[in-house]
Amino acid sequence: MGLHVQKYGGTSVGSIERIFAVADRVLATQRAGHDVVVVVSAMAGETDRLLGLVKQVTDTPPAREQDVIVSTGEQVSVGLLSMAIQARGGKAVSLLGHQVKLYTDDAHSRARIKHIRPERVDEVLKKGAVAVIAGFQGIDEEGNITTLGRGGSDTSAVAMAAALGADACEIYTDVDGVYTTDPNVYAAARKLDRIAYDEMLELASLGAKVLQIRSVAFAKRHKVPLWVKSSFNDDPGTLVTGEDPSMEDQVVSGVAYDRKQAKIALRHVPDQPGIATKIFEPLSREGIVVDMIVQNVSLQDHTDVTFTVGRDDLRRATELVKEVAAGMGAGAVDTDENMAKVSIVGLGMRTHAGVAATMFGALASEGINIQMISTSEIKISAVIDEKYIELAVRTLHDAFQLHLPPTERA
Ligand code: ASP
Numbered sequence: 001m002g003l004h005v006q007k008y009g010g011t012s013v014g015s016i017e018r019i020f021a022v023a024d025r026v027l028a029t030q031r032a033g034h035d036v037v038v039v040v041s042a043m044a045g046e047t048d049r050l051l052g053l054v055k056q057v058t059d060t061p062p063a064r065e066q067d068v069i070v071s072t073g074e075q076v077s078v079g080l081l082s083m084a085i086q087a088r089g090g091k092a093v094s095l096l097g098h099q100v101k102l103y104t105d106d107a108h109s110r111a112r113i114k115h116i117r118p119e120r121v122d123e124v125l126k127k128g129a130v131a132v133i134a135g136f137q138g139i140d141e142e143g144n145i146t147t148l149g150r151g152g153s154d155t156s157a158v159a160m161a162a163a164l165g166a167d168a169c170e171i172y173t174d175v176d177g178v179y180t181t182d183p184n185v186y187a188a189a190r191k192l193d194r195i196a197y198d199e200m201l202e203l204a205s206l207g208a209k210v211l212q213i214r215s216v217a218f219a220k221r222h223k224v225p226l227w228v229k230s231s232f233n234d235d236p237g238t239l240v241t242g243e244d245p246s247m248e249d250q251v252v253s254g255v256a257y258d259r260k261q262a263k264i265a266l267r268h269v270p271d272q273p274g275i276a277t278k279i280f281e282p283l284s285r286e287g288i289v290v291d292m293i294v295q296n297v298s299l300q301d302h303t304d305v306t307f308t309v310g311r312d313d314l315r316r317a318t319e320l321v322k323e324v325a326a327g328m329g330a331g332a333v334d335t336d337e338n339m340a341k342v343s344i345v346g347l348g349m350r351t352h353a354g355v356a357a358t359m360f361g362a363l364a365s366e367g368i369n370i371q372m373i374s375t376s377e378i379k380i381s382a383v384i385d386e387k388y389i390e391l392a393v394r395t396l397h398d399a400f401q402l403h404l405p406p407t408e409r410a
């Protein structure tokens with residue numbers, strides 16, 4: 001007997017038939033003797049449809065009103081799922097963000113959770129009913145509706161699990177779990193039985209889209225064990241959890257990629273204190289996330305600074321950098337929008353030598369040129385031409401034998 005928080009994503013509640021399938025799974029969990037709290041996303045495609053309506057009205061939507069609109073997708077799915085559970089003979093009560101008192105800051109469309117007062121949830125559970133909670137939404141201190149960013153229902157679920165002291169937090173999606181790489185790019189990808197929070201954080205930030213990155217950070221902070229499972233079968237899925245020493249035996253856990261990168265090179269920059277902040281401060285003020293940064297060794301008191309941004313930010317970033325460049329008497333600003341990033345991630349990199357050499361050797365053997373490199377304790381990333389990205393993913397997957405179970409790798 002325990003408390004299970006189950007989160008169902010958009011495809012898992014994408015049709016009435018799917019909603020009934022979720023109702024059956026929820027009731028089966030309850031029959032097994034557990035209290036069940038369900039967090040749901042909007043039906044597949046609904047959030048995009050709502051954002052499309054917003055766009056037809058204005059290109060510069062007031063953030064508060066946009067949240068009022070996009071949060072409605074979840075209101076529909078909690079109502080439908082509660083009805084479906086009742087139609088199957090069960091008890092269920094739908095609850096919106098304000099009803100579970102999920103308080104956030106006031107950063108509309110990317111709000112952060114501050115605290116939750118889930119008394120209503122306790123009442124519902126005490127009556128033997130399932131609490132069906134709208135993901136993605138909360139309220140700020142003034143009662144305005146806020147949303148948690150795309151994919152935010154994952155974070156709603158983890159936060160509810162932490163607030164309720166749940167025994168399990170299960171994220172149901174349309175894949176069986178977390179894979180060594182994107183199975184759509186390489187069919188040899190293997191499902192991982194478990195992965196450490198830190199590895200998952202790196203994979204999520206590198207473009208493995210299974211979980212919203214904030215949900216993983218939240219789970220790590222509050223020590224919530226997270227299961228990623230498919231709502232379409234009974235596979236046990238992948239457990240995202242705290243580290244244990246045996247996890248370092250595995251050198252590389254996964255290969256991630258991000259296709260939509262762009263590169264900006266600022267030539268002939270005077271090599272003086274304060275230059276880097278002049279270049280990057282305007283970008284940060286505009287909310288543009290800069291990823292990799294490389295500064296060359298300076299020649300005759302001048303240097304080149306090259307960095308990457310998401311492709312969607314390239315135009316704005318280039319404009320800002322051109323202004324800065326003119327102001328400091330720097331040279332040309334060159335851009336390339338067809339960049340991609342491939343990365344290997346694994347706790348074992350801390351204790352195994354030669355990982356970088358293997359990675360670079362494998363890419364070289366396929367004639368793939370590396371344009372930029374960055375590393376962290378458990379990750380190595382290379383920026384390459386986008387047209388080679390799938391080849392790079394497959395090559396690295398083979399080089400680290402990720403198709404084999406960890407114990408069978410050389
Ligand atoms: N419905 C929201 C979205 O599409 C939140 C979520 O599904 O997690 O991003």
Ligand code: MG
Pocket residue numbers: 009151154210211212
């Ligand atoms: Mg999602």
